[in-house]
Amino acid sequence: MLGEERRVEHHSALTEPATVRLINPDVRDEFGLETIDMNMGPQHPAMHGLLRLILELDGETVVRCDPVMGYLHRCQEKIAENRMYPAVIPLTDRLDYFANMHNEHGYVLAVEDLLDVEIPPRAEYIRVLMCELMRLASHIPSIGFLLLELGAFTPILYAFRERERIQSIFEAVTGARMMFHYIRIGGVKADLPPDIPEKIWRFVEGLEQNFQSDFVDLIEGNEIFISRTRNVGKMTQEQAVEMGLTGPPLRCTGVDFDVRLDYPYSVYPELKFDVITDTGGDVEASYRVRIAECLESIKIIKQCLEKMPEGAVMAEMGRRIRPPEGEGFGRVESPRGEFAVHVVSDGSDTPYRVHYRDPSFVNMQLLQEIVPGHYLPDIMPIMGLVDPVSGGWDK
Amino acid sequence: MGVMQQFNEPNVLTTSSDKLFNWARKNSLWPLQFGLACCAIEMMSTGMAHNDLDRFGAGFFAASPRQADVMIVSGTVSTKMAERMTRLYEQMPEPKWVIAMGACAISGGPFLDGYSVLMGADRVIPVDVYVPGCPPRPEALIFGIMTLQKKIERDRQVGYEKPMPALVNEDGSINEYLPEREYQQISEGKAPRFENIRPLKRTYVFERKGMPPAAQTDVGWIPKEVKKKLKEKERAEKAAKENGGAGAEGKAEEPADSKGTA
Amino acid sequence: MALTLPEGNLGTRLERYLEGLRNRHGLEESGIEGDVVRVVVDSESVPAVLATAREELGVLHLSFITVVDREGSFELTYELVDFRGARVRVKTVVQGTEPVVPTVTNIYPTANWHEREAYDMFGVAFRGHPDLRRTYMWQDHFDHHPLLKSFEISTKRTFEGLR
Numbered sequence: 001m002l003g004e005e006r007r008v009e010h011h012s013a014l015t016e017p018a019t020v021r022l023i024n025p026d027v028r029d030e031f032g033l034e035t036i037d038m039n040m041g042p043q044h045p046a047m048h049g050l051l052r053l054i055l056e057l058d059g060e061t062v063v064r065c066d067p068v069m070g071y072l073h074r075c076q077e078k079i080a081e082n083r084m085y086p087a088v089i090p091l092t093d094r095l096d097y098f099a100n101m102h103n104e105h106g107y108v109l110a111v112e113d114l115l116d117v118e119i120p121p122r123a124e125y126i127r128v129l130m131c132e133l134m135r136l137a138s139h140i141p142s143i144g145f146l147l148l149e150l151g152a153f154t155p156i157l158y159a160f161r162e163r164e165r166i167q168s169i170f171e172a173v174t175g176a177r178m179m180f181h182y183i184r185i186g187g188v189k190a191d192l193p194p195d196i197p198e199k200i201w202r203f204v205e206g207l208e209q210n211f212q213s214d215f216v217d218l219i220e221g222n223e224i225f226i227s228r229t230r231n232v233g234k235m236t237q238e239q240a241v242e243m244g245l246t247g248p249p250l251r252c253t254g255v256d257f258d259v260r261l262d263y264p265y266s267v268y269p270e271l272k273f274d275v276i277t278d279t280g281g282d283v284e285a286s287y288r289v290r291i292a293e294c295l296e297s298i299k300i301i302k303q304c305l306e307k308m309p310e311g312a313v314m315a316e317m318g319r320r321i322r323p324p325e326g327e328g329f330g331r332v333e334s335p336r337g338e339f340a341v342h343v344v345s346d347g348s349d350t351p352y353r354v355h356y357r358d359p360s361f362v363n364m365q366l367l368q369e370i371v372p373g374h375y376l377p378d379i380m381p382i383m384g385l386v387d388p389v390s391g392g393w394d395k
Numbered sequence: 396m397g398v399m400q401q402f403n404e405p406n407v408l409t410t411s412s413d414k415l416f417n418w419a420r421k422n423s424l425w426p427l428q429f430g431l432a433c434c435a436i437e438m439m440s441t442g443m444a445h446n447d448l449d450r451f452g453a454g455f456f457a458a459s460p461r462q463a464d465v466m467i468v469s470g471t472v473s474t475k476m477a478e479r480m481t482r483l484y485e486q487m488p489e490p491k492w493v494i495a496m497g498a499c500a501i502s503g504g505p506f507l508d509g510y511s512v513l514m515g516a517d518r519v520i521p522v523d524v525y526v527p528g529c530p531p532r533p534e535a536l537i538f539g540i541m542t543l544q545k546k547i548e549r550d551r552q553v554g555y556e557k558p559m560p561a562l563v564n565e566d567g568s569i570n571e572y573l574p575e576r577e578y579q580q581i582s583e584g585k586a587p588r589f590e591n592i593r594p595l596k597r598t599y600v601f602e603r604k605g606m607p608p609a610a611q612t613d614v615g616w617i618p619k620e621v622k623k624k625l626k627e628k629e630r631a632e633k634a635a636k637e638n639g640g641a642g643a644e645g646k647a648e649e650p651a652d653s654k655g656t657a
Numbered sequence: 658m659a660l661t662l663p664e665g666n667l668g669t670r671l672e673r674y675l676e677g678l679r680n681r682h683g684l685e686e687s688g689i690e691g692d693v694v695r696v697v698v699d700s701e702s703v704p705a706v707l708a709t710a711r712e713e714l715g716v717l718h719l720s721f722i723t724v725v726d727r728e729g730s731f732e733l734t735y736e737l738v739d740f741r742g743a744r745v746r747v748k749t750v751v752q753g754t755e756p757v758v759p760t761v762t763n764i765y766p767t768a769n770w771h772e773r774e775a776y777d778m779f780g781v782a783f784r785g786h787p788d789l790r791r792t793y794m795w796q797d798h799f800d801h802h803p804l805l806k807s808f809e810i811s812t813k814r815t816f817e818g819l820r
Contacts (some may be wrong), residue, residue: 027516045428052475069467071476071795072432075509078804082508082812097433160443169441178433178530237660241717244741244767248430255660257718257740263692331734342723342734346740350816357721365770391432394793475795511794512802644734 001097013388017391026105028058035063040379042071045066048145048383049390053367057376065371065379067364080354085111086185088354091340093179095356096392098141101127101134102334104183107354109265109330110341114323122311123187124267129304130173130182132297133200136207138167138335139290139297144213146287150228158214163201168345172196187314197305198386211298216291229283233382235369236281243369244362247337247385248293251277259333271303284382293335322349335362336387360392384385413550420490421544423452427463427487429480431470434497437530438469442587445534460486465543467536468522470508471499472513484520492547494539495522498529505529518542663715667742669690674745677714682706684784684820691742700749700758703735707747708764716745719765722772725778726806731756751781760786778804 003233004046027033033316040053050071056064076095079089092103105127113120126295144159166175166203173192182189219225240253260268276292278285331340344353363386371379424450429437442448442456449455460483472480482494496505496515501513516522523546528540608633663670675693678798679687686697693737698706710716710738716739723734751758760783761768772783777791780802789806790796794803801808 027808043483045431045456070511070791070795071473071479072471073475073793074432074471074506075474075511075803075810078504078808078810079506079509079812082810082815084816094433094505095434103579154726157444160440161445162445164440164445177532178437193418241660242766244719244765255662255740257662262740262742263738263744268744338720340720340736342721342736344725349814353723355721355723361769361774364766366656369701510808510810586725 006007010378017387021381023219033058033092035125048101048388050394051364051381051390055376055379060375062305062371062374062376062379065128067354067365067367069387069393072084073391074391074395076395077356080351082350085323085351089184090179090181093358094391095359095395096336096360096389097178098138099134099336099339100178100180101131101183101355102332102339104180105131105266106330106332106334106339106341106356107343108183108185108344109332110328111321111323112328113330114326114328114345115185115317115319115321117186117315119187119315120312121267122191123308123313125304125308126188126192126313127183127270128266128268129301130180130188132300133166133169135297135312135335136169136294136301139294140215140337142384142387143264143287143290145220145387146229146283146381147219147225149380149384150225152219155215155219158218160320162207169196169200169203177264178380187312187318190268191313200301203304204301205337208295208298211295215294219287227386228378229287230280230376230383231282232378233366233385234280234282237368238358239369240281243365245337245366247333247359248286248288248289248364249337249364251275252289252385253277253281254279257337258330258365263331264267265330265332267304270307271300273300273303278368281299283385286385286387320349324349335361336389336392337363356395358392358395360386360388360390363379364388364393403555411504414548417548417550420550421547424465424492424540424543425455425457425463426453426460427460427483428456429466429468431468431472431476432499434447434469434530436494438467438531443632446537448537449536451544453540456478459632462485463487464490465492465540466520467494467496467518468497468500469530471504472519473511473515474513475511475521477513477519479518481519492523492543493520494524494526494536494543495534496526496528496539498527501525501527508653512588515582551601616618660717661715662717662740663743664741670741670743672737674714674716674743678706678745681713682711692742693746695746695748697748697750698801700733700751700756703733703747704761704764706736707761710745710747711764713772714745719761719767719771720744721767722775724775724781724804726779726804728806729754731779731780733775733781735761738751747766751820755780757782757784759784760801762786762791769816778802780805783804 022357036057038055038057040055042050042052044051052068052071054066054068074094077090080091083091089104089107092107093100095103114127140159140162141156143154147155170180171177173196174180175188235249235253237253237255240250241255246257246259252293254277256275256277260273261266261275273296276289276296279287280288325345325347328343328345329340330343331338333339338357339359340357342353342355342357343351366386371382374382424632428434440446442454447454453465460466464487466487468480484491493516495501499506499512500516502511503509506512507514513519524539524543526535528535531539658764671689671694675687675689678684678694678696680696684696684706686695688695696706707719707733716737718735718738718740720738721777725732725734730750733749733751734754735747737747739745744801759795760772762772762783762785764815769786769788772786773788773790774792776783776789777793783789791799
C-alpha cells in the first residue's frame, strides 16, 4: 500500500482500540451522574451537509447516536414521475452532487435496460472517461474535507485546486462546471472537442507526478492525523456487510466488492485495474483506499484515452423515448459506493416509478452502529470515513 | 469611502460616519457557513484559492450566526430546514444581509413542484441580492457579493430622519455642533451654561499668504448664495474703507462690480 | 475474521440459488433471467425466503427495497446481491391500502433504513421493525405518505391526455 514504508508506529494510549470508555458505573451512581442529550444540528460546520445527530453523551463518550435526515428532501422520486425520461437526467445530476456523472450513468443504464438499445463504443468509452474523472473530482475533495474537519486547511486548498482543473475540463467537454446533463439515453450528448484528450492526458500525468507529494506525504505520517484516525471507527468485515455498506467504507475492511468488476457495465471488462482493499477497517484505512483509488482512476483514464475508438456518440433512436412496460435496473460504482436505480415503466412518456438506491443513505447506518463508544470529536473522522453527501441521503 | 478632507499629514483624513461605517461593513462581510446543497460546493470553490473570496474580506466563513454578517443561502430550502433557517437569520445580529444563491434559493428551482421544497428563500426571510444559476459560477457569486457591497455603500447610518441644525450660518460662521438634548434645552431657554456661546471663527489651516487653500473645504463648505453675499459684503467693506477717504464713487460701481465677478 | 465470498461459475451459482429457494419454500413464480434469479413470493414468507438466501445460499447483501404503488396493491422488490455477479430479486404483492409486511431487519440489518423509507414514503408498515419512524418528512403533524399516487403534486397532470 502507499506509504507503508513510511508509516510511523504509534504506541500511545490514543491509538488503542476504541472500546467503550464510559464513566465507571459506581462513580456514576454515587454522584448521580446522568447522560446528556445533545444535538448536532442541521447547520453545522463539520457536517457533510444537513444532518442532525441526536447524541446521548456520557461525559465525552457517545452512548447513542441517532441521525435525523430530511432537511434537504427534494422529492426527486416524486418529481421524476412527472417528467419525461430524458428530463429526469438533470434531476439525477443533483442527487449526489459530488458524483454527478455516476448518477446520470446509473439512471441512463436503467432506462437503457428497459429500452434494450445498443450504445456505440465511443460513447461508452467517453462515459467511462467522464466517470473516472468525476471519481477523481470526488475522492480528492473527500480527503480534503476529512482533513478540514480535523483542522487542517492546506489539503483542501490543494484538493480544490485539482477539482478546479477537472471542472475546467468538464466545462470544455460538457459546457457546465457542475451539473453536466451530459450522459443521455443512448449515448452522450456530444463528442469530445479535438484538443481535450491532449489536455486530459497532460492533467493526469501532472496529477500523478504531484500526487504523492501533495496528498500523501503531507498527510500520511502526520502524528495528529494518525492519532485521530487510527482505530477510530474500526469495523469488522461482518459488521460492514451486515450494515449494507458498499464502496470505500466496505473495501477498507477487506471485502473486495466493486461493482465495476463484479457487475461490470459499460466497457469496464476491457479495462485493467485492481480493486483496492485495506485491512484496517478504520478511518485511516478508508483514507488509504481513497488515495489508491485515485491512482487507479488515473490508470483507467489513461487506458480510455489510448483505446478510444472512433465513431458516433449517440445511438440511432427516435426522439421520443417510450420504453415498453417493465422494469429496468442500473447499477454503477459511484465514489461513495453502489448506486442503483430501479425504473418502472408503464409504457407512457413518463416513468411510473423511479427509485434511487443511494450509497450515502445506506452507508449512514454506520453512524448509528459504530459511533457509540467513541468520543464526541471522533464523529468527524467517522463522517470522513462514510463521506456522505446530503443530496444523496436526502434525495 | 469618500474622503472629505485630506490634510498634508499622511495618516489623517476625515470622512462622514456614513461612509466610514459602510466602508468597514462592506469590506468585511463574514458569511455564515450555510451551505445547503450543490450551490454550497460552488460557494466553497469561491472561497478556495482559485476564486478567492478572501480578497473581498469575505473569506472567513463564520460557523456561528452570532459572528456572521451575511447569510448566503446556497441550495434548496426544504420546509423542514426553513424553520431552522429563520431561526439562524434571527440569531444573526444587525446589520445583516442575505444573498439568495442559486435557482433553488430564489424560487425553488428545478424542484419547484416538490411537496417539501420552499419556493424560494424570500418566502421566510428578506433577501437582498439574488444570484441566479444552477449552480452559479464562482464569478457570479463574486458579482453578487460586489453588488451587495454597492448596496451597502448607499446605506445611511446617521441622521436618517432626524432634523439636524444647519452647520453654516448666514454670515458664514460655523455653528458648534451641540448634543441634541442640550440643543433642545437651549432652544427652550433652559440651558444657562450655554448662554454665552459664540460661533466659532473661521480657521484657516494655512495662514501664510500666497498658499492657496487646498480645497474649498479648507474653510468649510459654504453654500453658493452665501458665498456670493459674503463676497459682496467683503467688497462693500473694502469699498467703505476706501470710500472713507475716496467718497461716493465706489458705491455706484459696486453693484456692477459684484455682478461681474459673481 | 475474513468473510468468505461465493466462488464459482456464475451460471452454476444461479442454478444453485434457484434450486435452494425452490426446494425450501413455495414460490409463486421463479426463473433465471440473465444474471438474476427472479422469485415471486407471498408477503408472509418473505423473511423465510430471505433467511434461506442469506444463511444457506450465502447471498450476503441487500441492495435495496423498492415499493411500487399499483393503486390498490403494493409491489415490493427486494434485490439481493451476492458479491460476485449474481442477483436474487424477490418480489411480493400486498393488497389493500394499508399494507403490513413482516420485517427482514433481523436477517439483513441494512433493511432497517430501507424499510423506514418505505414506511415514510408509502405507508407500508413492517411488523417487527425495531424503530419504524419517518426518515424524510416531519415526525409529527404530517399524516401523508408522499409517494402514493393519491398524493398529487402540482405537475401531476402535465401529461394527462397527451399520451
